[in-house]
Amino acid sequence: MDRADIDEEALRQCVPSGFGKQDNGVNVEAQIERCRRKIVDESKQADAKDADSDKDSDDDDSDDEEDEEDEDEFPVSHELLIKTHERAVTTITLDPSGTRLVTGSTDCTLKLHDLSALTPTTIRAFKTVDPFAAKPSAAAEAHTIHQVLFSPHSGGQFLVITATPQARLFSRDGEVIKEYVKGDMYLRDKLNTKGHTAEVTSAAWHPSNRDRFATAGLDSTVRIWDVNKSLKQEQVMVHKSRAAGSAGMTRMTAIAWGAAGEGNGSVIVSAALDGSLVMWGGEGPFHRPLGEIRDAHAKDTWTSGLDISADGRLVITRGGDDTIKLWDTRKFKAPVNTTSHPSTSSQYPTSNIKFTPNSASVITGSETGHLHILNPATLRPELVTPVTPGSPLITVNWHPKLNQIFTGSANGQTTVLFNPKHSTAGALTILSKAPKKRHLDDDPNFTTDMDPLGMSGEAIEPGGKSGPTPGSFASRHPTVGLTASGKSRDPRRPHIPQTTPFAKSTPDEKYVMNNIELSSMRDEDPREALLKYAPKEGEKNVFTGAWDKTQPKTLYKDYESDEEPKAKKAKR
Incomplete structure (x- = not known):
């Protein structure tokens, strides 16, 4: 071999044989298999302890078949761990497509994850958002994230509820779009306030109108907002508590907005600290509730979990009195069923409970770190499996399109439960990619x-x-x-x-008319505005006619013809 052949062989080894995406030979099935978890159904283990201990081999085979059926019925056969927060994960939300994941925590930050861009070795948030970073006094402000909600109609924006009286609207990239107004806390009549005067605890989107959402707060009110108007809410519902010693005020702890059981309307259900459960019509009337249950849960216990089924006929609540109750919106008087379940709302007020997308089951967490899947008819557990043993499971979310369960725990861990046979995208998209080679910049040291x-x-x-x-x-x-x-x-x-309309250009007339109240009066002559209410000849005085009969007659002193009134002495 001469010198030219040696140089050509060395060049062939350095230069790649082809360009474009190269097949790294990743074994997708092996990566998914490494995420398989041992299915432990502790509900069946508890039932087995009560049964007889003598079983033959046929019974063992039947138990194995039942475990396989549960594995196929619920997406819990595999798990993927996401460790981003340093403190407890209080809320989880995903956009309708299932590609953007946002988590909130008691560390006062939001974590944004792009599930379609993650790889098995780069499972982390692409952005960390401090909701108060845009404020000048951000260094002195830090509030717990109560709830994060993607709009169910569009994945372009999500609501953020923090321990403040103001709700905030963010874009899917974590940029602040709107900050809704705070009400005057010195006004006693809450109907006259333009926003919440105390901390907002929960929020819910309208089931069909993409421009409406509702919030519940500690000021004993439920308020309906228009997404595009941040200076004042659309409607205010003041909850008058009948509990002794509360002076008619109580704290609203949770809210849900779902479709009505009959017709095309919707219903709003809210829970209060006095133990009551209130239901309003989503389209009105708002001056009085459609139904109210005074003793739904024990008084002075925090009802953190509340959800409405897809058909609008059932309501599930998880109270601070260690109970889970099922209610019927058509007979909103007594619970349909009740079961005991230890509460974590005293330590984690955002512990939730949710219906599955088809309302065939109910899912919630527990203080022991277990995921409970309940039968909505009997509230008996269909599956109880450990997710983060020893660390309370706070929030759960079952995405309908992905068919995957996302859970958040007190140890700052987000767990994705899925089944390769029935789940799509999400965690499967991550595991179908080749592990990314670590770069020098990936090491924070x-x-x-x-x-x-x-x-x-x-x-x-x-x-x-x-x-x-x-x-x-x-x-x-x-x-x-x-x-x-x-x-x-x-x-x-x-x-x-x-970026605001006032920052770069002069706001147009449409923006001023929609966002500034009574702005049309600026172009109106005050004299002409008053004269248009003056009665014409022959018309009845509408505004001041009530004083025509009651107005006293003016009396003047009578002087004789040759007598003239004395002029007043000028003061020196």
């Missing part, structure tokens, strides 16, 4: 922790140690301002304020 509010978040202590300044933004939010690879963004780039 080789990156510098920069403070987004200053030149650097590091400070050299007298002992020679370096690290984030105690109490600084970087120490309280270690992941804010980092890229997907963990590398810090350039902090010297100025912060771009929120």
Whole structure:
């Protein structure tokens, strides 16, 4: 072999044989099989303890067949773990397509995940959002995330409910769209306030109208909002508590908005701290409820879980009195069924309970970290399986399109349960990709922790140690301002304020008319505005006619013809 052949062989080894996407030979089935979990149905184990201990081999075979049936019926045969939050995961939501996952936590941050872009070795959030980062006083504000809700009609926006009186609307990329107004807390009549005067606890989207949502708060009110109008709510329902010593006020703890059981309307169901359960018509009337149950749950217990079935006939509640109750909206007086279930609402007020997409089952978590799948008719467990043993399971979400269950636990872990036979996309899309090769930038040890509010978040202590300044933004939010690879963004780039019509151009007439109340009066002559109410000749005085008969007659002193009134002496 001559010199030219040697050089050609060396070049062939360095240059790839083809361009474009290369097949890395990933074994998808092996990756999915590594995610298989052992199905442990503790509900059947408890039933087996009560039965006789003597069983033959035929009974064992039947038990194995039942386990296989449960594995196929519910998507719990495999699991995928997502560890992003440092504290408890309080809420989970997905867009209708199932590609964007947003989680909220008690660490006061939102984590945005793009399930279609993740790989088995890069399962992490692509963006961390602080809901108060856009405020000038953001360094002093930090509030727990109560609830995050994607719009069921569009995946372009989601609601964020924090421990404040104001709800916020975000885009799917984590940008603030609107911040809804806060009411005047010094007004006693809540009907005259333009927004919540106390902390908002829960929210719900309208089942068919994409521009409507409802919120419930600690000010004893339920308010209906128009998505496009942030300066005032559309309707206010004040809940008058009949509990002794509450002065007619109580705290609203949970809310749900679903389709009505009969007709094309909708119903709003809300739970209160006084133990009552109230149902309003979703399209009105709003001055009085359609039904109210005073003692639905024990008084002064936090009812955190509330949901309405797809057909609108059933309502499920999970109360702080360690009970789960099923209600019928057509006979909204007494529970259809009741079962005992230990509550975690005292420690985690957002512990929820949900109907499955077809309303054939009910799912919820427990303080022991188990997932409970209940029969809605009897409320007996159909499957009880551990997800995060020893850590309470707070929030659950069954996505209808993916047919996968997403759970959030107190240890900051999000778990995706699925079944390769019946589930689609989601976790299966992640596991169908080849593991990504680690890059140098993926190791946070080789990156510098920069403070987004200053030149650097590091400070050299007298002992020679370096690290984030105690109490600084970087120490309280270690992941804010980092890229997907963990590398810090350039902090010297100025912060771009929120884009508003007043920031770049003059608002048009349509924007002013829709968002500023009584703005049409600016172009009106005050004198002409008053004269248009003046009665014409022969017409009845509508506005001041009530005083025509009761107005006293003016009396003047009578003077004689040659007598003139004395002029008043001028004061010196």
